Amino acid sequence: MATPPVDVPPGPKVSEPAATVQKPSAAERLHSLHYRVVLTLYRVFAIAVLYLVLIGILAYAWMMGFYAVNASWAAPVILSASDEKSLDFREKLVTSQQSIEDLKVDTKKLGEGLAEMREHRAALLALAPQLRSAIARETAHDQTTGPELAQLDRQKLADNAKTQQILEQLKELEANIHRDLAAGLITKGDAAQQLSALNQARDAYTDSRIAEVLLTDNVLNKTTTGTDTLNVLEKQTELQSQVAQLDIAISVAEKQFYEESRQIDRLREAIATAKQSPYYLNASHDQTLYFAFVPYDNQAQAAVGASIYDCYLNMVLCRHVGTVKAIFPGEEQATHPIFKTQIRGFLIQMDLDHAESARSKTVFLGRKPVLF
Numbered sequence: 001m002a003t004p005p006v007d008v009p010p011g012p013k014v015s016e017p018a019a020t021v022q023k024p025s026a027a028e029r030l031h032s033l034h035y036r037v038v039l040t041l042y043r044v045f046a047i048a049v050l051y052l053v054l055i056g057i058l059a060y061a062w063m064m065g066f067y068a069v070n071a072s073w074a075a076p077v078i079l080s081a082s083d084e085k086s087l088d089f090r091e092k093l094v095t096s097q098q099s100i101e102d103l104k105v106d107t108k109k110l111g112e113g114l115a116e117m118r119e120h121r122a123a124l125l126a127l128a129p130q131l132r133s134a135i136a137r138e139t140a141h142d143q144t145t146g147p148e149l150a151q152l153d154r155q156k157l158a159d160n161a162k163t164q165q166i167l168e169q170l171k172e173l174e175a176n177i178h179r180d181l182a183a184g185l186i187t188k189g190d191a192a193q194q195l196s197a198l199n200q201a202r203d204a205y206t207d208s209r210i211a212e213v214l215l216t217d218n219v220l221n222k223t224t225t226g227t228d229t230l231n232v233l234e235k236q237t238e239l240q241s242q243v244a245q246l247d248i249a250i251s252v253a254e255k256q257f258y259e260e261s262r263q264i265d266r267l268r269e270a271i272a273t274a275k276q277s278p279y280y281l282n283a284s285h286d287q288t289l290y291f292a293f294v295p296y297d298n299q300a301q302a303a304v305g306a307s308i309y310d311c312y313l314n315m316v317l318c319r320h321v322g323t324v325k326a327i328f329p330g331e332e333q334a335t336h337p338i339f340k341t342q343i344r345g346f347l348i349q350m351d352l353d354h355a356e357s358a359r360s361k362t363v364f365l366g367r368k369p370v371l372f
Helices: 027-067 086-185 188-223 227-274 276-284 296-301 357-361
Strands: 075-079 290-295 307-312 318-326 332-335 342-354 363-365
Touching: 027 276, 075 357, 086 227, 276 342, 290 296, 290 357, 296 342, 307 342, 318 363, 342 357
Parallel strands: none
Antiparallel strands: 075 290, 075 363, 290 342, 307 318, 307 363, 318 342, 332 342
């Protein structure tokens, strides 16, 4: 620093070599003393300011260098149940729990539906052998009775033909009865009895023809594949189709039941993991919990049970204030407390003996940072 020019007070003027020297006055001496005191104070103040600036620069450089190489610091974090992350976390948690309840209702319905479909399928499968047995039994019976009925039908046709011939002869007999009645050879009563007998014979012939036609239908049903047989086969096919449809429905329902059950398990695992989050712990506890952000570079010092130290001036005069209670695996992002840059890391839970340490800018894990 340049020293200001000093005004030298004028000395005694020597007009002649032989002249006498005059002494300075008291005012002049006082002025000179004041000047020297001010100059000294100015020099002392300038030097003090210079050293203070130098110390400040060195202290700042020391702090920057310290936090650049230190791997044990953590930044306390104050979580609130009303902040954005906590509210979003609680909303997702409630949504997951509601999804579990909905899935439980769906799986219950699916389980009941599966039980009903299995019972229905079992009943159909139990009916299928009975239906096959009935079809086989009727087929065997038709194979036995069909030829017999066909033979009887042929015999019935022959009998009807003979009866028809007899009825042709009865026509002549009826004409004779009418002639005898007209000639008075027989009474009306006898004629009525004889005519009634003739009508009964005709009725019997008609009934015989009807029976033959019905017998023909029976023969047709038992010797060919008729509509009744087709109806039975249709029912058998329908039964098989219902069983196949039930198999498909059961398979789909079982797959859906399995997937929804797995989804419930996954949601429960997610909720169990989420309950280990600091946001859940903070929202679900009445007492105040203390957390701290640890960058990944300082991960080695973060261990459950590790000591926590709080220091004055962020690095000196440290004291033991608690221990690490829990470590949370989820990644978090925060601003570096010194460099003000974005860093990545995770949260830990602190068990503090001194609650005021939660408001410190940094704390240190494991040991004191500079050994005092």
